[in-house]
Amino acid sequence: MSSPRILDFECHDIRFPTSDDxxxxxxxxxxxxxxxxxxxxxxxxxGLEGHGLTFTIGRGNDIVRDACALLASMxxxxxxxxxxxxxxxxxxxxxxxxxxxxxxxxxxxLHLATAAVVNAVWDLxxxxxxxxxxxxxxxxxxxxxxxxxxxxxxxxAITKDEALEILRANKATMQERxxxxxxxGYPAYTTSAGWLGYDDEKIRRLCxxxxxxxWTHFKIKVGADLEDDKRRCRVVRETIGxxxxxxxxxxxxxxxxxxxxxxxxxxxxxxxxIEEPTSPDDALGHAAIAKSLAPLGIGVATGEQxxxxxxxxxxxxxxxxxxxxxxxxxxxGPNEILAVLLLAKKFGVPVCPHxxxxxxxxYVNHLVFxxxxxxxxxxxxxxxxxxxxxxxxxxxxxxxxDAHYMAPTAPGYSITMKRESLDxxxxxxxAIWRRRVERD
Amino acid sequence: MSSPRILDFECHDIRFPTSDDxxxxxxxxxxxxxxxxxxxxxxxxxGLEGHGLTFTIGRGNDIVRDACALLASMxxxxxxxxxxxxxxxxxxxxxxxxxxxxxxxxxxxLHLATAAVVNAVWDLxxxxxxxxxxxxxxxxxxxxxxxxxxxxxxxxAITKDEALEILRANKATMQERxxxxxxxGYPAYTTSAGWLGYDDEKIRRLCxxxxxxxWTHFKIKVGADLEDDKRRCRVVRETIGxxxxxxxxxxxxxxxxxxxxxxxxxxxxxxxxIEEPTSPDDALGHAAIAKSLAPLGIGVATGEQxxxxxxxxxxxxxxxxxxxxxxxxxxxGPNEILAVLLLAKKFGVPVCPHxxxxxxxxYVNHLVFxxxxxxxxxxxxxxxxxxxxxxxxxxxxxxxxDAHYMAPTAPGYSITMKRESLDxxxxxxxAIWRRRVERD
Numbered sequence: 001m002s003s004p005r006i007l008d009f010e011c012h013d014i015r016f017p018t019s020d021d022x023x024x025x026x027x028x029x030x031x032x033x034x035x036x037x038x039x040x041x042x043x044x045x046x047g048l049e050g051h052g053l054t055f056t057i058g059r060g061n062d063i064v065r066d067a068c069a070l071l072a073s074m075x076x077x078x079x080x081x082x083x084x085x086x087x088x089x090x091x092x093x094x095x096x097x098x099x100x101x102x103x104x105x106x107x108x109x110l111h112l113a114t115a116a117v118v119n120a121v122w123d124l125x126x127x128x129x130x131x132x133x134x135x136x137x138x139x140x141x142x143x144x145x146x147x148x149x150x151x152x153x154x155x156x157a158i159t160k161d162e163a164l165e166i167l168r169a170n171k172a173t174m175q176e177r178x179x180x181x182x183x184x185g186y187p188a189y190t191t192s193a194g195w196l197g198y199d200d201e202k203i204r205r206l207c208x209x210x211x212x213x214x215w216t217h218f219k220i221k222v223g224a225d226l227e228d229d230k231r232r233c234r235v236v237r238e239t240i241g242x243x244x245x246x247x248x249x250x251x252x253x254x255x256x257x258x259x260x261x262x263x264x265x266x267x268x269x270x271x272x273x274i275e276e277p278t279s280p281d282d283a284l285g286h287a288a289i290a291k292s293l294a295p296l297g298i299g300v301a302t303g304e305q306x307x308x309x310x311x312x313x314x315x316x317x318x319x320x321x322x323x324x325x326x327x328x329x330x331x332x333g334p335n336e337i338l339a340v341l342l343l344a345k346k347f348g349v350p351v352c353p354h355x356x357x358x359x360x361x362x363y364v365n366h367l368v369f370x371x372x373x374x375x376x377x378x379x380x381x382x383x384x385x386x387x388x389x390x391x392x393x394x395x396x397x398x399x400x401x402d403a404h405y406m407a408p409t410a411p412g413y414s415i416t417m418k419r420e421s422l423d424x425x426x427x428x429x430x431a432i433w434r435r436r437v438e439r440d
Numbered sequence: 441m442s443s444p445r446i447l448d449f450e451c452h453d454i455r456f457p458t459s460d461d462x463x464x465x466x467x468x469x470x471x472x473x474x475x476x477x478x479x480x481x482x483x484x485x486x487g488l489e490g491h492g493l494t495f496t497i498g499r500g501n502d503i504v505r506d507a508c509a510l511l512a513s514m515x516x517x518x519x520x521x522x523x524x525x526x527x528x529x530x531x532x533x534x535x536x537x538x539x540x541x542x543x544x545x546x547x548x549x550l551h552l553a554t555a556a557v558v559n560a561v562w563d564l565x566x567x568x569x570x571x572x573x574x575x576x577x578x579x580x581x582x583x584x585x586x587x588x589x590x591x592x593x594x595x596x597a598i599t600k601d602e603a604l605e606i607l608r609a610n611k612a613t614m615q616e617r618x619x620x621x622x623x624x625g626y627p628a629y630t631t632s633a634g635w636l637g638y639d640d641e642k643i644r645r646l647c648x649x650x651x652x653x654x655w656t657h658f659k660i661k662v663g664a665d666l667e668d669d670k671r672r673c674r675v676v677r678e679t680i681g682x683x684x685x686x687x688x689x690x691x692x693x694x695x696x697x698x699x700x701x702x703x704x705x706x707x708x709x710x711x712x713x714i715e716e717p718t719s720p721d722d723a724l725g726h727a728a729i730a731k732s733l734a735p736l737g738i739g740v741a742t743g744e745q746x747x748x749x750x751x752x753x754x755x756x757x758x759x760x761x762x763x764x765x766x767x768x769x770x771x772x773g774p775n776e777i778l779a780v781l782l783l784a785k786k787f788g789v790p791v792c793p794h795x796x797x798x799x800x801x802x803y804v805n806h807l808v809f810x811x812x813x814x815x816x817x818x819x820x821x822x823x824x825x826x827x828x829x830x831x832x833x834x835x836x837x838x839x840x841x842d843a844h845y846m847a848p849t850a851p852g853y854s855i856t857m858k859r860e861s862l863d864x865x866x867x868x869x870x871a872i873w874r875r876r877v878e879r880d
Contacts, residue, residue, distance in 0.1 A: 030538045058539035060510060063549065066503050098470045099498035105692070107721070107747065108548020109503065153719045156696035156728065252545070256596035279593045281547070281750040283723065284757055288596065307547065310721040317724055 003081035004043035004128060006050075009072040012038040013065045014417070015058060015427040016358060016390060017436070022197025024057070024356070024389075026251040027223035030197075033058035034358045034390060037065040037113065038422065039072055039120045043080075050124025051416040054116035054329040055357040060109075061427065067113035070100065075117065084125055087148040091118065091335045095150070107307035111332055118333025119363070123413035132408040134369040137334065138174065142167035145374070148335045154343070157313045163342045170377040178373060185404025186368040187217075187379060188386040189247070191356060193236070194220025200235050207239040214402040216244050217383050219275070223250035226265055233269040249275035252305070256285045260292040273301040273323050280305035286320035301325050304354035308332070312340045316347040325354045325385075328363035337367060341375040351376065356387035362414040365398040365405045393421035443521035444483035444568060446490075449512040452478040453505045454857070455498060455867040456798060456830060457876070462637025464497070464796065464829075466691040467663035470637075473498035474798045474830060477505040477553065478862065479512055479560045483520075490564025491856040494556035494769040495797040500549075501867065507553035510540065515557065524565055527588040531558065531775045535590070547747035551772055558773025559803070563853035572848040574809040577774065578614065582607035585814070588775045594783070597753045603782045610817040618813060625844025626808040627657075627819060628826040629687070631796060633676070634660025640675050647679040654842040656684050657823050659715070663690035666705060673709040682710075689715035692745070696725045700732040713741040713763050720745035726760035741765050744794035748772070752780045756787040765794045765825075768803035777807060781815040791816065796827035802854040805838040805845045833861035 018024055019031035035058050041050040056064055071094050075083070083090045094114050095106050104110040126133040137145065142164050151160060193206035207218060218240055222229040229248075236246055248271045254262060259277035266274075274293065278285045280302060290300040299322030306312055308331065315321045324344040331337050344351045351371050355364040368384045376382070384405060391397035394417055396410040408414050424431045458464055459471035475498050481490035496504055511534050515523070523530045534554050535546050544550040566573040577585065582604050591600060633646035647658060658680055662669040669688075676686055688711045694702060699717035706714075714733065718725045720742060730740040739762030746752055748771065755761045764784040771777050784791045791811050795804040808824045816822070824845060831837035834857055836850040848854050864871045 028536065028538065028541065032539060032542075056539075057542045059537065060507070060540045060543045060550070063503055063506050063510070064543065066506065067500070067549070070500060070503070096468065097499065098468065099472060099496075100500045101468065102472075102497045102745075103500045103504065103549050103552065105720070105745065108550060109507070109543050110500070110548060112543065153695055153722060153725070155698075156725060255593055258595075279750045280545070281721075281748065282593060282754065284754045285593070285596060285750075305542075305545065308721065310719045310725075314722065314724045 003079040004045040004048050004124070005079045006041050006075045006077065007044055008042050008076060009069070010040040010042070011065045011069045011072060012422060013062045013427045014038050014422060014425045015061060015433070016425055017432065018389070019058070022195060025195045025197035026221040026249065027196060027253040028251040029057055035061040035427070036358050037061055037068050037116050038417065039068050039116045041072065041075060041120045041124055043124070048124070048127060050120040050127070052116045052118070052120025052123055052413070053359050053415055054112040054119075055360055056112065064109055064112050067109050068116045071113050071117045075121065080124060080128060083121055087335060088150045091148070091332065092150050092152070094118065095332060106332065111307060112329060114332040115329045118335060119328075119413060119415065122334050123415060127412040130411045132366065132410060133334070133413040134366040134408065137370045138373050142171055145338065149339045150335065153310050154313065154339060157317055158343055158346045162346060166342060166345055167374060170374050173377070174373050177377070181369070181372055181379070182407050185401060185406045186372060187383045188400055188403050188405050189217030189219060189245075189383045190215045191219045191385055191387050193218055194232070196221040196224060200232065203232060203235055204239050207236055211240060211244070216403060217247065217272075218244065219247040219249055219385070221251065222248045222266065223253035223262070226262060229266060233266055233271070237269045245272050246270065247272050247275060247301070250277050252276045252279055254278050256282070256288050259289050263293055263298055264296065267296045267298060271298055273299040275301040275325070276304070280307070281311065283311065283314035283318050283320050286315060287318040290320050290322065299323055301352065303327060305330060309336050309339045309343070313343055316343055316349060321349060324349045324351045326351060326367070327354045328360055328367060334367070338375070341371050345375050350382045352382055353384045355385040356389065358390045359394070359415050361386055361391065361398045362394055362396070365408055366413060368405060369407050393417050443519040444485040444488050444564070445519045446481050446515045446517065447484055448482050448516060449509070450480040450482070451505045451509045451512060452862060453502045453867045454478050454862060454865045455501060455873070456865055457872065458829070459498070462635060465635045465637035466661040466689065467636060467693040468691040469497055475501040475867070476798050477501055477508050477556050478857065479508050479556045481512065481515060481560045481564055483564065488564070488567060490560040490567070492556045492558070492560025492563055492853070493799050493855055494552040494559075495800055496552065504549055504552050507549050508556045511553050511557045515561065520564060520568055523561055527775060528590045531588075531772065532590050532592070534558065535772060546750075546772065551747060552769060554772040555769045558775060559768070559853060559855065562774050563855060567852040570851045572806065572850060573774070573853040574806040574848065577810045578813050582611055585778065589779045590775065593750050594753065594779060597757055598783055598786045602786060606782060606785055607814060610814050613817070614813050617817070621809070621812055621819070622847050625841060625846045626812060627823045628840055628843050628845050629657030629659060629685075629823045630655045631659045631825055631827050633658055634672070636661040636664060640672065643672060643675050644679050647676055651680065651684070656843060657687065657712075658684065659687040659689055659825070661691065662688045662706065663693035663702070666702060669706060673706055673711075677709045685712050686710065687712050687715060687741070690717050692716045692719055694718050696722070696728050699729050703733055703738055704736065707736045707738060711738055713739040715741040715765070716744070720747070721751065723751065723754035723758050723760050726755060727758040730760050730762065739763055741792065743767060745770060749776050749779045749783070753783055756783055756789060761789060764789045764791045766791060766807070767794045768800055768807060774807070778810075778815070781811050785815050790822045792822055793824045795825040796829065798830045799834070799855050801826055801831065801838045802834055802836070805848050806853060808845060809847050833857050
């Protein structure tokens with residue numbers, strides 16, 4: 001089987017009008033239209049393509065798509081093996097282009113676009129190997145896995161040798177753990193009940209439905225109004241009872257002191273964590289909040305808008321987080337995510353990935369199995385986000401059963417969208433959007 | 441004089457082919473084409489426009505221009521006073537748009553674009569008031585100045601009351617300090633001699649020319665090769681003598697441990713500071729480097745790629761920097777720069793702005809006078825970067841005399857480019873670029 005060569009690419013601006021129902025609304029993002037900058041890498045092998053997307057929430061998705069095109073053009077002409085034989089070098093070419101890096105470096109629009117393109121390369125690799133991505137990664141030797149990672153800026157927190165030791169230990173026991181994990185799945189939690197735009201009755205109903213489906217962890221949005229938050233936390237706690245778990249999420253709304261004061265008021269509802277209490281850039285701020293809330297039994301969680309491994313490194317070094325919430329589209333693909341999983345393992349912090357949006361659950365489904373089998377080596381104290389939105393647009397959507405993610409079985413990274421969805425939701429010329437423009 | 445209303449805007453992708461001569465080359469940016477995403481806000485008052493730019497180094501400048509257009513469209517229909525009467529609210533609308541913020545927040549492409557648009561608004565305001573920008577700001581009452589700043593995420597480091605106290609004290613003594621400062625100018629240093637692409641003979645010649653022009657501080661690029669760095673540091677130190685000052689700049693090339701080891705090797709040349717030793721996102725890494733290098737008398741400087749006030753806040757809280765290098769296009773305009781100047785004052789760290797590129801010296805010329813007169817209240821231990829490139833394209837270029845920036849006198853923010861420069865360097869259709877395409 002010869003190595004496929006990347007011949008050309010497509011980049012699309014795909015948007016779903018989710019703001020119609022306030023799905024996904026929170027204290028900072030009142031009206032998200034879940035969107036994807038979508039990349040297809042086409043090869044010289046019949047029917048073999050790599051698909052990747054990065055998630056945004058609407059306006060500006062075209063800018064990310066254009067950035068994807070700049071980066072995807074760097075792949076054209078390369079064979080898959082030229083890339084994967086020194087994947088870290090390829091990753092650094094994308095993230096450290098001598099002119100483009102000024103626009104980041106490794107953050108914001110450029111890094112979101114890096115995720116889409118790098119995810120597409122991994123999807124191509126996994127499809128070519130005829131394996132689901134998690135299995136491709138778990139089948140790599142420890143040294144092979146490590147050579148996908150750009151180690152720049154990490155050595156003060158973790159060395160390659162330490163990472164190698166972690167991976168070797170887990171590789172040795174992987175097989176015996178794999179069977180049980182595949183059978184039970186990876187524990188998940190639901191955010192579907194708690195969007196800020198929902199009224200109490202809807203929250204109560206969704207919690208009851210969640211309990212009936214087997215969910216044990218429920219997350220709700222807070223941060224806009226304290227009395228409102230107390231009422232909503234009470235509704236949830238009363239509905240889910242004391243034996244189930246509540247988490248709350250402020251989406252960066254607060255200053256440091258404000259976060260501490262606000263959470264003292266919500267402590268009576270015993271949330272497991274406060275998520276994104278303040279700026280995602282503020283490692284020291286999160287550390288101050290963590291220190292103040294630890295005596296109340298409330299952990300700090302963040303990560304969905306943490307731009308790169310350097311921020312995660314500092315959050316971990318500073319003892320700022322009890323839960324590490326990687327995002328599959330904000331970090332620059334599995335290469336960088338693996339680095340953060342290793343950092344979290346080194347510092348003993350459980351990884352509880354952010355998901356939802358569009359496609360994030362599909363990605364995360366692979367990442368949690370990689371973490372459980374190869375890096376963390378366990379699922380204890382871990383729970384991955386799940387939101388039941390927009391899965392119908394994917395050819396191999398994630399499967400969640402009894403509140404657990406089940407291991408993907410189809411080759412690739414599970415992110416290939418149906419062609420009819422790409423066509424219908426393309427902005428602004430797909431049928432869904434054309435119809436809206438005519439209606440307005 | 442009624443308040444002008446913003447009617448529409450232009451956004452341009454302007455690029456200068458500076459990579460031809462390796463001007464601006466360093467260990468991470470080998471071939472910059474100094475570029476500007478350029479914004480013109482047009483008003484209903486005859487001939488009155490606000491001009492602003494953000495600086496990039498080439499590829500991707502079109503993406504930043506498109507982001508500028510998204511943000512500039514939010515200004516259309518507003519009167520200048522509607523904006524400036526609650527400037528912080530306007531700033532937050534730009535930086536916290538409920539969908540666009542996902543692409544940052546407050547970092548990378550979106551925040552660079554924020555700078556261009558916000559700078560254009562300030563230019564418009566200063567032109568309307570018929571004052572150079574520094575004078576407009578210095579004429580504001582302390583309370584008026586503070587209401588331009590978005591205080592979110594700052595209160596754990598500085599309160600509004602503390603800021604008010606700083607400004608009131610300086611306001612009281614401003615007049616007596618202003619005369620002397622205007623006469624002497626603000627101290628500057630030159631980077632023109634030390635780009636990584638220059639050979640020893642060119643460095644020596646440029647240092648000698650610099651000495652003849654009155655320069656006392658010389659900065660060179662390091663970080664690509666240790667032996668090469670030693671040789672080049674020796675050339676500079678031998679040429680400028682012991683009575684003048686050398687600074688070195690690694691442009692983020694190193695890991696934390698590597699930075700410490702490398703700088704121990706260069707300590708014999710007694711650099712005042714090591715600039716950008718590692719990732720601009722790594723406050724804790726800079727703090728570790730600062731701690732190790734302090735006994736050698738070497739300070740740590742960073743800032744030109746620090747994305748926002750939250751990163752500067754942490755650098756200052758962690759004791760990570762001895763010199764705070766704000767960038768006039770990376771931070772979101774004077775509103776956010778004022779916040780960082782106040783933070784630096786609170787923590788007792790001198791601000792030594794980054795400049796060079798295209799237009800940065802023009803902006804910085806205003807910012808240093810604001811700092812010296814209103815925030816720091818002094819110039820002691822401060823020195824602002826100056827590079828003698830591309831000033832000929834501006835209608836009111838900065839004036840540097842005897843190694844000092846002289847106070848701008850023309851109304852506005854000094855960033856208005858000549859129309860013929862905009863036309864000639866517009867990418868890819870301006871005459872300069874069309875000619876290249878034909879030649880290639």
